[in-house]
Amino acid sequence: MKDTLTQVQQRARAYWFADGLNEIVSGIFAALYGGLMLLESRAESGTPQKDMLSTTGDIFLLVGVFLSIFLLRWMKERSTYPRSGYVAYPELKFAERLRRVIPIMIIVSLLVVLLAISMLASVHARLWVFASMTWLPTAISLLFGVIFIRSARETGLTRHFLLAGISLVTAIWLGWRSLPLMSRLSLGLFVGDGFGPMPPETAWVMQDLMTTVYSNAALWLIVMGIAAFILGALARYNYLREIKNARPE
Amino acid sequence: MPALNEHTDIDRVLHEPARAVIAAILDTVESADFLYLQRETGLTKGNLSSHLAKLEGAGYVAIQKTFRGKLPLTLCRLTAPGKQAFDQYRKRLADFIAKT
Numbered sequence: 001m002k003d004t005l006t007q008v009q010q011r012a013r014a015y016w017f018a019d020g021l022n023e024i025v026s027g028i029f030a031a032l033y034g035g036l037m038l039l040e041s042r043a044e045s046g047t048p049q050k051d052m053l054s055t056t057g058d059i060f061l062l063v064g065v066f067l068s069i070f071l072l073r074w075m076k077e078r079s080t081y082p083r084s085g086y087v088a089y090p091e092l093k094f095a096e097r098l099r100r101v102i103p104i105m106i107i108v109s110l111l112v113v114l115l116a117i118s119m120l121a122s123v124h125a126r127l128w129v130f131a132s133m134t135w136l137p138t139a140i141s142l143l144f145g146v147i148f149i150r151s152a153r154e155t156g157l158t159r160h161f162l163l164a165g166i167s168l169v170t171a172i173w174l175g176w177r178s179l180p181l182m183s184r185l186s187l188g189l190f191v192g193d194g195f196g197p198m199p200p201e202t203a204w205v206m207q208d209l210m211t212t213v214y215s216n217a218a219l220w221l222i223v224m225g226i227a228a229f230i231l232g233a234l235a236r237y238n239y240l241r242e243i244k245n246a247r248p249e
Numbered sequence: 250m251p252a253l254n255e256h257t258d259i260d261r262v263l264h265e266p267a268r269a270v271i272a273a274i275l276d277t278v279e280s281a282d283f284l285y286l287q288r289e290t291g292l293t294k295g296n297l298s299s300h301l302a303k304l305e306g307a308g309y310v311a312i313q314k315t316f317r318g319k320l321p322l323t324l325c326r327l328t329a330p331g332k333q334a335f336d337q338y339r340k341r342l343a344d345f346i347a348k349t
Binding site for chain 2: 008081085
């Protein structure tokens with residue numbers, strides 16, 4: 001059982017999410033971007049429609065990230081802080097951030113180089129890399145499930161446990177959707193020296209693989225976006241009701 | 250009676266529920282404003298001001314009066330000695346509970 005002071009600290013950590021705005025804004029952004037990705041994955045390749053959707057998606061991602069952050073801060077300044085107070089959280093200094101990021105960047109770069117070399121050297125590595133790509137959306141879904149569980153434990157927010165559950169269930173569903181592709185991947189597709197154009201059969205399988213990976217990622221974004229939006233809207237309703245019922249002196 | 254002394258020389262500034270809660274909040278965040286502390290502690294403005302003045306007097310809390318736009322903003326922050334005192338206070342409490 002947690003003592004009172006620990007509960008107080010947990011509430012302070014959860015205050016950033018108390019108004020539900022984070023989930024509402026990020027939910028809308030994720031669902032819209034997922035929708036664009038899904039439309040793009042269903043459009044026929046080489047058509048102007050697909051190119052247009054691809055460009056729109058890229059612009060939406062770039063602008064949307066900055067716009068979401070700006071909108072969230074603006075709404076909190078206008079709506080949350082005057083109602084229930086302002087809290088600033090400890091931020092890492094630039095040097096500290098750099099010290100954390102540099103080892104990750106070095107490890108990722110080494111992994112990329114190692115993968116590229118092994119893909120050129122071995123047909124098994126080529127098969128392994130493409131088979132792994134099939135499971136990328138499932139892995140991301142699992143990762144976010146874990147992130148939401150950690151956040152729920154730190155803040156005590158039930159809706160983050162719910163989001164974790166939804167992300168984990170979605171991971172299973174996406175994994176199920178990826179299974180048929182695995183039977184189409186075989187060593188024979190990747191035989192060769194690794195240079196030059198792909199044989200047509202390999203190119204078709206790769207195109208199907210990329211389309212499935214892309215649409216799985218889109219479906220995950222849509223599911224999580226809608227779930228986050230609904231849970232955020234409920235949290236917002238409760239927050240406003242609580243504020244109305246408990247006006248301080 | 251060294252064992253008893255350990256418990257009687259507990260920090261009296263922090264050994265008060267409202268001040269312990271204020272310190273716990275400020276230990277978690279970088280800074281919080283008066284309105285947030287008032288809502289979280291459920292204290293009246295006068296009571297909260299009095300407790301903050303005591304914490305400020307002990308050097309545990311730094312209070313900065315500023316403006317956000319045209320509205321006055323009172324920001325409270327736990328100082329380094331305040332953080333140290335609060336950590337020690339929690340350890341003392343945990344020890345006391347473990348021994349009894």
